Amino acid sequence: MAFVVDSSSEGANLSSIAGGKAANLWRLSQFVFCNVPPWFCVTTNAFDAFIEQSDLQSLLRVENDLEGTAKAVEAAFDSSPLPKALESELEARLDCAPFADRFVAVRSSGTDEDSAAHSFAGQFETFLFQKGGEGIRAALRKCWASCFSARVMQHRRDCGLPLSGVKMAVVVQVMVNSEYSGVAFSRHPLKPMSSNCSYIEAVYGLGEGLVGGELSSDSYEVNCDTLKVAKTLIEKEHQFLQAKNGGVEKVPVAADQKDKSVLTDEEAVEICQLITALERELKRPQDFEYAFEGGTLYCLQTRPIVTLPPSCFFNLSSLGSLPILWDNSNIVESYSGVTTPLTFSFASYAYARVYTLSMLIAGVPATVVEQYEPYLRNMLGYIRGNVYYNLLNWYRCLACIPVGQTDKYMETMMGVKQSLDADLEEKVGQIGDTAPKYGLWTKTRVLAGIAYKVYRIDALVEGFFENFNRHYKAALATDFEKLSLIEQIDYHRSLMTNIIDKWEVPVYNDTYVMLFFGMLKKLVSSFLCDGDSDKAQSLQNDLLCGQGDVESTKPTKMLMSIAEYIDTSGPALREWFLSERDELLHLVQHQLGVASASSRDSTSSDGGPRVRTRRSSAASLNRRANSEGGEDIEGQKVEVSCRIKTFLTLYGFRCVDELKLESSTLLDDPSFILDTLCGYIRSGSYSVAAMEARTRNQNESGGIGLQDVAVL
Numbered sequence: 001m002a003f004v005v006d007s008s009s010e011g012a013n014l015s016s017i018a019g020g021k022a023a024n025l026w027r028l029s030q031f032v033f034c035n036v037p038p039w040f041c042v043t044t045n046a047f048d049a050f051i052e053q054s055d056l057q058s059l060l061r062v063e064n065d066l067e068g069t070a071k072a073v074e075a076a077f078d079s080s081p082l083p084k085a086l087e088s089e090l091e092a093r094l095d096c097a098p099f100a101d102r103f104v105a106v107r108s109s110g111t112d113e114d115s116a117a118h119s120f121a122g123q124f125e126t127f128l129f130q131k132g133g134e135g136i137r138a139a140l141r142k143c144w145a146s147c148f149s150a151r152v153m154q155h156r157r158d159c160g161l162p163l164s165g166v167k168m169a170v171v172v173q174v175m176v177n178s179e180y181s182g183v184a185f186s187r188h189p190l191k192p193m194s195s196n197c198s199y200i201e202a203v204y205g206l207g208e209g210l211v212g213g214e215l216s217s218d219s220y221e222v223n224c225d226t227l228k229v230a231k232t233l234i235e236k237e238h239q240f241l242q243a244k245n246g247g248v249e250k251v252p253v254a255a256d257q258k259d260k261s262v263l264t265d266e267e268a269v270e271i272c273q274l275i276t277a278l279e280r281e282l283k284r285p286q287d288f289e290y291a292f293e294g295g296t297l298y299c300l301q302t303r304p305i306v307t308l309p310p311s312c313f314f315n316l317s318s319l320g321s322l323p324i325l326w327d328n329s330n331i332v333e334s335y336s337g338v339t340t341p342l343t344f345s346f347a348s349y350a351y352a353r354v355y356t357l358s359m360l361i362a363g364v365p366a367t368v369v370e371q372y373e374p375y376l377r378n379m380l381g382y383i384r385g386n387v388y389y390n391l392l393n394w395y396r397c398l399a400c401i402p403v404g405q406t407d408k409y410m411e412t413m414m415g416v417k418q419s420l421d422a423d424l425e426e427k428v429g430q431i432g433d434t435a436p437k438y439g440l441w442t443k444t445r446v447l448a449g450i451a452y453k454v455y456r457i458d459a460l461v462e463g464f465f466e467n468f469n470r471h472y473k474a475a476l477a478t479d480f481e482k483l484s485l486i487e488q489i490d491y492h493r494s495l496m497t498n499i500i501d502k503w504e505v506p507v508y509n510d511t512y513v514m515l516f517f518g519m520l521k522k523l524v525s526s527f528l529c530d531g532d533s534d535k536a537q538s539l540q541n542d543l544l545c546g547q548g549d550v551e552s553t554k555p556t557k558m559l560m561s562i563a564e565y566i567d568t569s570g571p572a573l574r575e576w577f578l579s580e581r582d583e584l585l586h587l588v589q590h591q592l593g594v595a596s597a598s599s600r601d602s603t604s605s606d607g608g609p610r611v612r613t614r615r616s617s618a619a620s621l622n623r624r625a626n627s628e629g630g631e632d633i634e635g636q637k638v639e640v641s642c643r644i645k646t647f648l649t650l651y652g653f654r655c656v657d658e659l660k661l662e663s664s665t666l667l668d669d670p671s672f673i674l675d676t677l678c679g680y681i682r683s684g685s686y687s688v689a690a691m692e693a694r695t696r697n698q699n700e701s702g703g704i705g706l707q708d709v710a711v712l
Contacts, residue, residue, distance in 0.1 A: 003046040004089045006039065017043040019109030019169035024302050033277055034299040038098040039173035041109060046086045047144055047167050054080035061164060066150035074145040082137060093172075094133055103129045103175040103242070106139035108146050111167050124152065124168070128208065129175055129246045136172065143170045176298045177242055178291035180262045181207035182217060184271050186279040186286045187308055195314040196224040198272045202262035204253055205239035207289060207300075214250070215239070218262045222272035229265045236262070270297055278302055285309075326381055326388040334659045338385035343661045347387065351379045353500050355397060358507045361453075362401040363446030368436055372397060399435035402443045453508045464505035471498055476649075555651040557688045559673070562643045563680035564687065573636045578678055587637060588670055591645035644673065 002009070005018055007029035015023035022041035028034045051057060059069075059076055082090075093099055108124030125146035127139035146152065147168040156166070182202035188194050201210060201217040209215035215238060221230045236253045243249040263271075271290060274297070278286045284304040291298045335347065356376050359369050369376075375393040382388075453460065475495075480488060520543070525536035566577050577584060652667035666673055680686040 021109035044167040073148040077145040108143040109169040181291035186275040209240040325391040335387040402438040560686040587641035
């Protein structure tokens with residue numbers, strides 16, 4: 001059971017006993033092109049022995065008092081002796097070269113630190129320019145204690161990591177007394193779609209001020225192919241240097257150095273080439289710490305950049321001439337978090353069918369649509385349980401449409417905000433170059449056809465809903481548990497044929513909305529906001545809000561109306577609703593059962609399910625009771641349950657994660673609706689008229705730039 005490891009130790013499973021920092025140092029030490037200062041690591045085996053020897057296990061059970069636990073742990077660690085076997089190891093190491101009579105850095109190395117899944121960079125303790133056994137041992141204890149700090153425990157909680165069983169290793173490394181130092185990224189962290197631009201930051205002295213956020217730095221972008229350097233220099237006021245009695249101190253930068261570049265172009269290129277080699281060897285973009293002393297470049301630390309695509313994203317040997325560009329803008333609202341393969345298979349099929357129809361409607365020849373079937377079948381991607389747009393396939397399909405450049409309007413509707421890297425933008429342009437070319441007559445014919453459909457949109461929508469409601473009513477009346485597996489599959493296929501394959505009207509409507517939304521954004525930005533996209537977005541939203549009759553607001557308004565009825569029909573009804581949940585649920589479920597049984601032969605005038613069968617009798621009871629000067633509480637209960645039944649029949653599938661087939665619906669469990677109604681009642685915030693008035697006021701006078709509209 002090793003208490004100490006170093007670069008000559010076996011590398012397999014090293015991170016489990018030496019932590020992320022030591023494991024990364026070990027990897028660096030294996031590369032001949034990396035000049036790594038000598039180091040060793042006190043492992044978690046030593047940490048475990050320390051805890052057991054001093055009987056500190058009960059102290060490390062972290063619960064709610066994070067601050068109190070952190071202070072108690074630090075005090076106990078400071079006063080507890082180290083295991084004798086560890087004392088012997090430290091003495092043997094520190095009394096021999098290359099550590100004897102040298103300043104060292106004592107750095108925490110958490111077992112969860114710098115992983116590809118989550119990073120604890122900068123959250124554990126580090127002690128620089130330590131010398132002598134006593135000071136190094138004290139720093140070791142403080143590093144151990146730092147893994148129980150309140151900040152670290154809260155970060156573990158936020159990452160879903162356990163608060164128990166936490167262990168810490170500690171790295172001891174010869175100090176580099178650097179003239180200048182910094183951090184470097186093998187790929188620019190703010191340009192995720194760029195594969196050939198490294199980014200470097202540099203300060204005078206030690207890099208602690210930069211890593212800790214106290215100092216600003218010169219920055220350098222180096223093209224990894226051409227090695228051309230673009231630099232941004234600032235005035236550097238301070239630097240961190242070795243203090244006389246150990247540790248570091250903040251001192252002014254010499255006047256003649258403040259405006260000079262910290263790095264020469266040659267040094268920036270040297271760093272770029274080194275981190276590019278590291279990314280190539282480690283198969284991930286790297287966040288790298290470096291230092292220069294006496295003209296020599298030292299490698300202090302490296303860790304994976306967890307927010308950038310891996311190198312294989314740009315590997316053309318496996319992906320062909322274009323990378324795959326995944327984007328979850330907008331669609332993450334429909335399929336948030338982990339989604340089952342069942343839901344993804346349905347969504348992928350639906351998207352393929354709908355956008356096949358879209359291309360045909362837009363005038364793309366059937367032969368071309370057939371050629372693009374592989375792209376249409378892969379409009380979506382399923383990555384680690386999450387649903388993404390396969391964005392380049394969207395661009396491919398959009399490029400086939402005869403009627404102008406619709407990609408920017410589509411990006412606006414999809415919520416795509418980040419611009420593409422120049423190289424990728426050029427490749428996307430190549431997609432358009434290979435798309436079919438259309439003559440003026442074809443474009444005119446397609447535009448005229450779409451314009452005619454848009455002109456008739458109201459009649460088309462009415463016909464679409466008539467068809468949809470007919471099949472929806474039939475589905476409500478079907479007991480699927482009594483169908484055999486083959487019958488269920490056949491029913492699913494019939495829905496695909498009768499609903500998804502007849503989705504032309506929503507496509508026309510979406511096209512209308514997409515073009516209008518994009519044109520409005522362009523006009524607002526050009527004429528009212530001087531090209532300020534953020535201001536234009538806000539003004540555009542203000543112009544659109546409050547227009548009324550928006551389908552997506554109807555469920556909220558209906559719930560507010562129910563809450564108002566309950567709260568204004570007398571204290572007895574209000575008290576019953578807020579306190580008698582079991583009876584309320586029983587009544588609602590009973591009403592839903594009645595609705596299901598009667599839906600086989602009850603049809604509304606628009607072809608949809610009739611949902612007011614018993615409400616009229618309840619309302620009649622209430623009117624009669626009120627006319628006699630009393631309250632018919634039982635009749636009111638029935639009225640409330642009927643109104644909730646009406647809501648659930650109309651909107652029972654409109655819920656959180658409503659598009660996920662694995663999710664429970666409000667029909668399965670109406671508790672959420674009942675909780676929402678209780679919230680409206682208790683707060684008194686249920687006036688639909690007041691809500692609409694607030695929205696109108698915002699539309700008329702509360703939005704940014706609306707004074708400009710009035711002037712125009």
